[in-house]
Amino acid sequence: MTSKPLFRALPGADALIDISFNDGPLRVPGGRSVAAALLAAGIDRFRATPVSGAPRAPYCMMGACFECLVEIDGVPSRQSCMVTVRDGMRIRSQEGARDLPPVAAASLENAHGR
Numbered sequence: 853m854t855s856k857p858l859f860r861a862l863p864g865a866d867a868l869i870d871i872s873f874n875d876g877p878l879r880v881p882g883g884r885s886v887a888a889a890l891l892a893a894g895i896d897r898f899r900a901t902p903v904s905g906a907p908r909a910p911y912c913m914m915g916a917c918f919e920c921l922v923e924i925d926g927v928p929s930r931q932s933c934m935v936t937v938r939d940g941m942r943i944r945s946q947e948g949a950r951d952l953p954p955v956a957a958a959s960l961e962n963a964h965g966r
């Protein structure tokens with residue numbers, strides 16, 4: 853007995869594109885999320901936890917767990933399962949807690965200036 857597949861590839865899913873991960877070149881299938889493309893390329897460590905540095909990788913693949921955070925084209929804390937991979941993307945693993953941008957850090961003062 854055969855059944856109809858639950859999943860269908862997006863248009864362009866078979867075309868290979870060039871990206872980089874942690875400064876290393878990768879050729880991955882397009883037409884899918886960054887997380888799916890990296891997993892297909894054998895990447896299994898996407899980030900490290902801020903407290904213990906434990907390795908993490910995508911879990912839910914639908915934007916709920918935040919285990920797939922990476923830096924994409926210089927922007928940290930991107931959910932790689934929610935971003936479509938594009939040719940030329942520069943992706944880096946996210947190591948620990950990211951720094952607050954200067955504007956956000958300045959706005960942490962309360963009304964009493966503390």
Ligand code: FES
Binds near residue numbers: 911919934
């Ligand atoms: S894998 Fe869960 S939010 Fe991306």
